Amino acid sequence: xxxxxxxxxxxxxxxxxxxxxxxxxxxxxxxxxxxxxxxxxxxxxxxxxxxxxxxxxxxxxxxxxxxxxxxxxxxxxxxxxxxxxxxxxxxxxxxxxxxxxxxxxxxxxx
Amino acid sequence: xxxxxxxxxxxxxxxxxxxxxxxxxxxxxxxxxxxxxxxxxxxxxxxxxxxxxxxxxxxxxxxxxxxxxxxxxxxxxxxxxxxxxxxxxxxxxxxxxxxxxxxxxxxxxxx
Numbered sequence: 521x522x523x524x525x526x527x528x529x530x531x532x533x534x535x536x537x538x539x540x541x542x543x544x545x546x547x548x549x550x551x552x553x554x555x556x557x558x559x560x561x562x563x564x565x566x567x568x569x570x571x572x573x574x575x576x577x578x579x580x581x582x583x584x585x586x587x588x589x590x591x592x593x594x595x596x597x598x599x600x601x602x603x604x605x606x607x608x609x610x611x612x613x614x615x616x617x618x619x620x621x622x623x624x625x626x627x628x629x630x
Numbered sequence: 631x632x633x634x635x636x637x638x639x640x641x642x643x644x645x646x647x648x649x650x651x652x653x654x655x656x657x658x659x660x661x662x663x664x665x666x667x668x669x670x671x672x673x674x675x676x677x678x679x680x681x682x683x684x685x686x687x688x689x690x691x692x693x694x695x696x697x698x699x700x701x702x703x704x705x706x707x708x709x710x711x712x713x714x715x716x717x718x719x720x721x722x723x724x725x726x727x728x729x730x731x732x733x734x735x736x737x738x739x740x741x
Contacts, residue, residue, distance in 0.1 A: 529670065552727075554729060563732045563733060563734050564720065565732065610727075617663075617675055617678055618675070619675075620674075622670060623673075
């Protein structure tokens with residue numbers, strides 16, 4: 521079975537401080553990992569996926585297969601980063617279902 | 631831009647009622663999904679469909695059913711609504727193995 525763990529329900533950081541949102545997964549095959557974000561009163565949207573290896577809004581995430589982690593990082597937090605962040609996993613290829621973590625609320629303090 | 635439209639933003643129903651939640655997407659996506667979103671529990675998959683008239687159970691299908699008669703429309707049905715089905719319901723769609731696109735959600739209250 522595939523599982524995604526986000527250990528922090530709430531993460532509060534000051535503006536300008538580094539951010540790291542933790543995500544660990546368990547899956548025996550070859551996974552595809554995602555980060556989704558939901559800003560207040562907006563729909564859930566894709567932030568980034570590991571196969572793209574890109575930086576979106578200053579956020580990056582590296583898949584560490586040895587530690588089975590996909591932590592989301594940003595060097596300098598901005599107030600507009602305050603949102604709910606979900607890590608998600610699916611089997612590579614095809615329509616296979618996506619498993620979401622329980623989410624971490626990021627609060628950036630001005 | 632992909633548009634996933636859920637018919638209602640807010641819905642209030644009574645215990646025992648049959649409830650229909652509708653979702654329409656305009657990008658000819660073959661995959662469609664229904665989730666419920668609860669604080670502390672994240673998103674949990676109820677049902678998904680990878681083609682017209684096809685459906686598969688997700689992680690929490692009990693008390694729900696779905697219908698996909700047309701490619702663009704995926705309906706979630708609460709056969710006999712109960713108070714523990716009060717939640718935010720999210721519909722999503724995707725093409726092949728691409729990331730999912732979500733609707734705005736329906737906040738359903740069962741009294």
